[in-house]
Amino acid sequence: MKKANTRKKYGTLISYLWSAPSLILICLIVIFPILYTGYISLTNMNVYHWFTYDVIGLRNYREALLVFDSGFLSALLLTVVWTVANMILQLVIAYLLANLLNTKGLRLRNCYRTLLIVPWAMPGYVSILLWKTGMFNSQFGLLNQWMEKLGFSPVRWLANDISAFVCCTIVNLWLALPFMITIIDGALQSVDQSYYESALLDGAGWLQRTRYITIPAIRPIIAPSVVITIFTTFKQFDVIYLLTQQAGAKTGAHIHTILTYAYENAFITNNYGYSSAVSMIIFVILILFSYVINMKPKEES
Amino acid sequence: MKKILSLLLSLTLSIGLLCGCGAHGKALTEEEKNTIVIWHDKEDAVSSALLAELERLVPDVVVQLEYKSNLTEALKMVGNDPNAAPDMYFFAHDKIGVYAEMGILAPITDLIDRETLASSYVGMTLDAATYQGELYQLPIYFETLLFMYNRLYMADDQVPETTEELYAYMEQKTRGGHYGFVEQHSTAYYSAGWIHGFGGYILNENGDVGLHLPETIAAMEYHKKFVEWMPGESEYATVNTLFQEGKAHATIGGPWLVSSARAAGMDLGIAPMPVIDETSLPISPYMGVQGVQVLRYAAENKTEAVTRILEALMDPEVGIALAKVSGCAPAVEACYENEDVTADDVVMAMRETAEHTIPMPNRPEMDIMWTVVADLLVNINMSGQDVTASCEDAQKKAEDLIRKMQ
Numbered sequence: 070m071k072k073a074n075t076r077k078k079y080g081t082l083i084s085y086l087w088s089a090p091s092l093i094l095i096c097l098i099v100i101f102p103i104l105y106t107g108y109i110s111l112t113n114m115n116v117y118h119w120f121t122y123d124v125i126g127l128r129n130y131r132e133a134l135l136v137f138d139s140g141f142l143s144a145l146l147l148t149v150v151w152t153v154a155n156m157i158l159q160l161v162i163a164y165l166l167a168n169l170l171n172t173k174g175l176r177l178r179n180c181y182r183t184l185l186i187v188p189w190a191m192p193g194y195v196s197i198l199l200w201k202t203g204m205f206n207s208q209f210g211l212l213n214q215w216m217e218k219l220g221f222s223p224v225r226w227l228a229n230d231i232s233a234f235v236c237c238t239i240v241n242l243w244l245a246l247p248f249m250i251t252i253i254d255g256a257l258q259s260v261d262q263s264y265y266e267s268a269l270l271d272g273a274g275w276l277q278r279t280r281y282i283t284i285p286a287i288r289p290i291i292a293p294s295v296v297i298t299i300f301t302t303f304k305q306f307d308v309i310y311l312l313t314q315q316a317g318a319k320t321g322a323h324i325h326t327i328l329t330y331a332y333e334n335a336f337i338t339n340n341y342g343y344s345s346a347v348s349m350i351i352f353v354i355l356i357l358f359s360y361v362i363n364m365k366p367k368e369e370s
Numbered sequence: 371m372k373k374i375l376s377l378l379l380s381l382t383l384s385i386g387l388l389c390g391c392g393a394h395g396k397a398l399t400e401e402e403k404n405t406i407v408i409w410h411d412k413e414d415a416v417s418s419a420l421l422a423e424l425e426r427l428v429p430d431v432v433v434q435l436e437y438k439s440n441l442t443e444a445l446k447m448v449g450n451d452p453n454a455a456p457d458m459y460f461f462a463h464d465k466i467g468v469y470a471e472m473g474i475l476a477p478i479t480d481l482i483d484r485e486t487l488a489s490s491y492v493g494m495t496l497d498a499a500t501y502q503g504e505l506y507q508l509p510i511y512f513e514t515l516l517f518m519y520n521r522l523y524m525a526d527d528q529v530p531e532t533t534e535e536l537y538a539y540m541e542q543k544t545r546g547g548h549y550g551f552v553e554q555h556s557t558a559y560y561s562a563g564w565i566h567g568f569g570g571y572i573l574n575e576n577g578d579v580g581l582h583l584p585e586t587i588a589a590m591e592y593h594k595k596f597v598e599w600m601p602g603e604s605e606y607a608t609v610n611t612l613f614q615e616g617k618a619h620a621t622i623g624g625p626w627l628v629s630s631a632r633a634a635g636m637d638l639g640i641a642p643m644p645v646i647d648e649t650s651l652p653i654s655p656y657m658g659v660q661g662v663q664v665l666r667y668a669a670e671n672k673t674e675a676v677t678r679i680l681e682a683l684m685d686p687e688v689g690i691a692l693a694k695v696s697g698c699a700p701a702v703e704a705c706y707e708n709e710d711v712t713a714d715d716v717v718m719a720m721r722e723t724a725e726h727t728i729p730m731p732n733r734p735e736m737d738i739m740w741t742v743v744a745d746l747l748v749n750i751n752m753s754g755q756d757v758t759a760s761c762e763d764a765q766k767k768a769e770d771l772i773r774k775m776q
């Protein structure tokens with residue numbers, strides 16, 4: 070009994086040693102920055118006390134909570150709307166496209182697959198700016214060239230909140246769809262064909278097959294990627310910032326997610342203590358958010 | 371055997387990961403004392419001209435010019451670490467406040483006599499390089515915005531002398547995809563010229579925010595009517611492409627536009643800034659001074675080599691060589707005795723504009739003002755919000771953010 074116990078302990082120790090390199094790496098690049106941000110948030114590290122900062126307790130948090138004013142609340146609401154809208158559209162479109170890719174007898178399947186993944190291969194920054202000048206620009210953009218050809222006057226797509234929101238969503242879909250399509254495409258291929266055959270024999274239509282076979286079968290496979298995408302969408306910064314608020318190129322739309330709001334109201338102060346406090350609070354909000362999202366599957370199982 | 375090997379491997383990996391965490395530091399050798407690292411963010415033409423001049427003037431000091439695209443952020447991270455920081459850096463004057471407050475810069479006057487400096491530089495450049503009474507930069511050249519026009523559309527006698535003439539021209543010529551005049555109307559750097567022309571300011575040398583001043587509000591109100599005749603997009607790419615492609619007759623832009631416009635075959639004219647009718651002052655843009663800053667560690671430990679480089683940089687030949695490749699105006703007064711310099715109409719126009727320019731504020735607070743003023747301009751010019759109320763809101767926001775910097 071005792072021998073088995075020491076053996077087990079020895080085994081645990083060895084496994085830890087084996088995974089030590091990756092554990093250390095995770096600690097260095099994930100855990101350490103969070104802890105360090107937490108530490109900085111308790112200090113007065115700013116331009117005037119850059120290398121000689123002191124711990125000042127929770128004073129930064131008192132200031133930081135003031136950032137979470139009505140402007141922040143509407144940014145939070147918009148972030149939720151943004152996440153939900155993007156997720157629904159992403160799942161529906163990716164599901165349809167993946168289904169089309171899996172149509173029996175489809176020719177040039179690999180060619181379509183490659184084409185669909187192209188947006189992913191481009192750096193996001195480049196894609197976003199290409200969309201901004203190539204599509205939405207009121208002087209040179211493709212959309213306005215079409216508008217002019219059709220006899221309408223040019224529109225400044227990014228100048229008002231609603232159309233800017235739609236434009237941002239389109240660009241975000243363009244950037245995010247390849248990932249979703251790949252995942253769903255892979256998931257669809259793993260569904261056992263015999264289920265469909267028996268369903269067909271029982272006279273089930275496409276809708277019924279989708280609802281009772283496909284979706285339950287692929288759900289566990291795509292669930293993790295959905296959670297990941299929810300997070301990346303929730304903390305999306307580049308798309309909205311680069312399209313509407315880039316320094317020197319603001320367009321007039323006032324759509325703020327919590328991150329762009331925090332950037333404009335805290336990070337530009339060069340006050341690292343204060344900005345870290347804001348980051349820590351956003352971090353807590355994200356943790357709560359992930360807790361809420363993860364709660365549901367557990368209840369079901 | 372395999373097991374032991376893999377264990378050894380993971381051990382070495384773990385140790386390897388933790389390596390490099392350790393302290394070091396020892397006295398400098400003679401060779402190290404004679405090697406000066408200068409960070410910069412300039413194009414190749416400028417940096418190689420600078421290096422060639424330094425090699426000629428101080429052949430026995432080893433100079434290493436290193437390009438840093440994110441120079442300002444990199445300096446914040448490593449500014450007081452002698453192992454990672456440069457000895458000097460070559461950059462615009464507007465960041466010296468930030469670094470001086472951080473305590474990483476040494477005043478130039480610790481190394482060079484103040485009297486010598488005062489007598490040999492274009493006056494405004496030394497003002498720009500001074501933060502709270504201390505001189506932190508040795509100016510090399512400066513740049514300002516210029517009024518440029520395309521002679522294909524705007525003849526020399528059509529060039530507006532006043533802003534009302536400019537407005538009339540815009541009203542008359544803006545149609546069918548052509549614009550009489552374009553500028554980056556909703557960015558702080560460009561609108562500052564109009565604000566100064568009315569006697570207002572964004573941030574003064576005491577760190578006061580001037581967005582709620584009646585002069586600033588008047589400038590915003592007046593400038594708005596010009597915006598109506600310009601494209602809604604005001605970012606760099608749109609405005610410059612319109613001008614370069616001959617769709618805009620005139621613009622206010624920096625010297626960096628000149629070479630590409632000329633290369634594209636444009637007959638480019640440069641004129642003095644239009645005078646604002648109401649105040650009789652010309653549009654007075656910001657001036658940026660490019661120069662060399664010395665880090666404190668280098669000033670204390672490599673005094674001799676650093677001083678020799680600074681002295682070399684005061685040689686008019688350096689200013690002339692750099693002005694030629696950068697297209698900017700040299701900061702050393704004696705450079706204007708050189709015929710190549712006086713023959714360059716862009717450089718001379720900048721020298722003239724410099725009489726009315728205001729040095730870009732070099733206080734740390736300016737980092738905030740760029741964003742706040744851009745927001746304000748967008749609210750007024752693009753969203754059509756009330757000018758006075760927007761200015762007052764922006765003033766409050768700027769003051770609040772500045773308080774939070776502390």
